[in-house]
Amino acid sequence: MALETVDFKSIIKLDSELNQIQDFDLLLERILLEVRKVVRADAGSIYVKQTEKDENGTSEKLAIKYAQNDTLQKLLPPGQKMIYTVFSLSINEKSLAGYCAFTGKTVNVPDMYTIPPETPYSFNAMFDRMTGYKTTSTLTFPLSTAEGRLLGVIQVINKKNEDGEIIPFSEEDELLITHFAANATVALQRAFVTRAMILRMIKMAELRDPKETGTHVNRVAGYAVEIYDRWAYNNKIPNAERENFRDILKIGAMLHDVGKVAISDVILKKPARFTPEEFLIMQQHTLYGASLFDDPQSSIDKIAGDIALTHHENWDGTGYPGWIDPATQVPLKTNEEGKPLGRKGEDIPLAGRIVAVADVFDALCSKRVYKEPWGEEEVLAEMRKLSGSKFDPDLIDVFFEILPSIKQTQNLYPEEQ
Secondary structure, eight states: OHHHHHHHHHHHHHHHHHTTOOOHHHHHHHHHHHHHHHHTEEEEEEEEEEEEEETTEEEEEEEEEEEEEHHHHTTSOTTOOOOOOOOEEESSSSBHHHHHHHHOOOEEESOGGGOOTTSSOBOOTHHHHHHOOOOOOEEEEEEEOTTOOEEEEEEEEEEEOTTSOEEOOOHHHHHHHHHHHHHHHHHHHHHHHHHHHHHHHHHHHHHHOTTOOHHHHHHHHHHHHHHHHHHHHHTTOOHHHHHHHHHHHHHHHHTTTGGGGGSOHHHHTOSSOOOHHHHHHHTTHHHHHHHTTSSOOSHHHHHHHHHHHHTTOOTTSOOSSOSBOTTTOOBSSBOTTSOBOOOOGGGSOHHHHHHHHHHHHHHHHSOBTTBOOOOHHHHHHHHHHTBTTTBOHHHHHHHHHTHHHHHHHHHHSOOOO
16 A cells, blocks of 8 residues: 555545646657656557548547657667657557557456457557567547547556566556646646647748648657657766757747748749749748737747747858847847848757758648649658758757658658648
8 A cells, every 4th residue: 555655645646747838749748658658558559539520521549649668678789769660549448558448447457468358459569569668558538628628548568566567456556547647637628728729820831832731740749759859868968958848939939930920822822832032031930920929928939939930040050030139129139231141059059050941841742832842761861951051050960860760750641642
């Protein structure tokens, strides 16, 4: 019982920590990590309920968001993240996670390879065969609001005792999970509201600029966090600082082009490349975006303003808008002709430099009215070519170090058809 008391104390402490995380996706990742710690699970996955479209219309499914596995992670080089398969499940009785979502019940399975044949769900051992990792004990539980609305499902895998042996999850684990899930759901609801508000702002931009889609901003923000994570690891940034920065970076990156709402439709929706005069007008979106955050009330406002203003600055000083006050549009530093000097090198905030890499990569990979998507080899060659001129060379090195994680983020947010 003493161990159970300690676990409840750790859960209570976690409640306040989870409520400090503002981004929905990063909160999901942290929840999965912490619930595994609480019940000593070696691995786990977290799914969210979402609406998917196909040739038959729309349907509610469970989409995997994060997977963690300590055993497989230890086989990777230090700092490298585990790559997992992106997929979705139908909410029905056929799979264990689908059954949990369908019935709203917690399911405790001591051994996935001895599920009775009369059980409605079955176990697909394909992942085990692919990786050599054996899934034995599992505990699968729904994340549901107080009103009964399903948000997602968590599955923790292979509970370990103090000797590292795999054992079944206990009734005490189920009790701990129930308490944890209730509090995690409250944090998720709050983060979901924040995400919904941000996506509404982006939807306004999308009404003006068809390129500014929810999938585009989610990809850019996802790439940005992956780049920062590896940069922080390489630069030995303390964990608390890293966690805080990645949270506000994710939200700020989603708002990188929100200033486009102030640009004329004649320019935004032009089905061709801009003239030099039109391009000068288009550049103003950086100033308009930054001006939305010129009275910062939080660290998110500060980083969102920095990103909106500087994500088109170039490492060599040739980008835009340069040293200009976004509120007054008065140049702060000028050349001999009185034109604003471009920000250069580390004068560009780290967040702006990171989003510059993420935004250009996604633009090159995406279809535009004036171009087809570039091929992968062509995109990667261009990113290397621009290192040291357009991009911070250290960040380009990081980008290529984590290319598998970049591609996984790309798969998580495919372009809507």
